[in-house]
Amino acid sequence: MKTKDKILDSADVLFANKGFNGTSLREITSQANVNLAAVNYHFGSKKELIKAVMSRYMDELSPQLESALLSICQAEHKPTLHEVFSAFVEPLLSLNEFKKNGTSTFLQLLGRGYTDSQGFLRWFLTTQYPNVFTHFSKAVKIAYPELSSEDMFWRLHFTMGTIVFTMSSSEALIDIAQNDFDNKLDIAGVIARVIPYVAAGVAAPISKSYKLSV
Amino acid sequence: MKTKDKILDSADVLFANKGFNGTSLREITSQANVNLAAVNYHFGSKKELIKAVMSRYMDELSPQLESALLSICQAEHKPTLHEVFSAFVEPLLSLNEFKKNGTSTFLQLLGRGYTDSQGFLRWFLTTQYPNVFTHFSKAVKIAYPELSSEDMFWRLHFTMGTIVFTMSSSEALIDIAQNDFDNKLDIAGVIARVIPYVAAGVAAPISKSYKLSV
């Protein structure tokens, strides 16, 4: 296996588990059985390595997501919000074939990127993969046309938060749930549970006023 | 002002903005105009400083939360989920009188703690302030008795994720929203928007099966 791939394979798991700041290049390279300098030689810097890790997943994921969302937009019947969100399930789970534990690793990485690096990843995703966002917005708009742009903006970010945050601590939560409820559950099960939640959240009735007496 | 408080005041803002790992003691002490060794002298270690920062907020917040949730549980009429979640609003916003930008700082800290330190803060909160969780669970159980314990477990963690994640990036989101929608919005406005979302999410109908064909 090529050095570049060995680095990527070790890096994404470590980044997912311990964050970008919390993972050192020495951890990555020693786990990958690779010389320390290899990262800077092949990727240039740690920041570029982070981008490469995310790109590897997004390049696999974004075409699938785009086509799934597009076919929902072009379907004959008006889709429900539940259907829109369900469009993410298959592409996300396909990452498990792409790489072992790929789904949860990627979602954890997404969570890390949102909080670790002060918005750097938000910029990276929205500029490098804008179609996913626009197609998704279109689909939601079809499913729930009464929702104003501003309400949609907030609710989509709430949804992003729910997903990303849940997945970034999914392993710990699955452990707790298995102890307390004695119920086998994997990442697919968590996704199946979160979809009705976010669909209902986005579908929530619109309040007249957001002003509170402070 | 006493050294200990100067440290706490600088630390919580820096921790909120850059994370626990991402903030060095030298940043904290230099911004607080205090000697580097003061942290170890007054708090013992960086980890203890983190606990002290969180405790200062939780000690202010938890009595208010507990009494608000308790009075909902003991009310004559059966509360709605929206009412249960609204019980958090006033106590949270009161942190703004406790300290400038206290509400968003605290919520950001909460988000940091969940992702930064590999579950350390989850342990800290659930062991040091268990009543908030039990009262909250009781209130939700009253408002939505059909929800199984397991479903509630997951939906409450989804909710936690939504809140914490949204707030940890609330400043960036408020900036974007103000540019795009030209609508003044503060932390109270964001809270007012997120409550219908999470209430609807928790209130979502229960799916029969969580098994997906993988």
Place this chain on the structure above:
DNA sequence: CGTTATTTTAAACAGGTGTTTAAAATAACC
């Protein structure tokens, strides 16, 4: 005031960080 606590200070500590260097090893090509 003098004496004991408490707090502050500058300096050093040992260890970790990302990155660079120049020599050694391997691969590619004619």
Place this chain on the structure above:
DNA sequence: GGTTATTTTAAACACCTGTTTAAAATAACG
């Protein structure tokens, strides 16, 4: 096979990390 490219390697780089030390400054108290 000989000569370039490419890749790997160990070592060092400069800087940052949390923590400790012992002396200096301040406060508290009889």
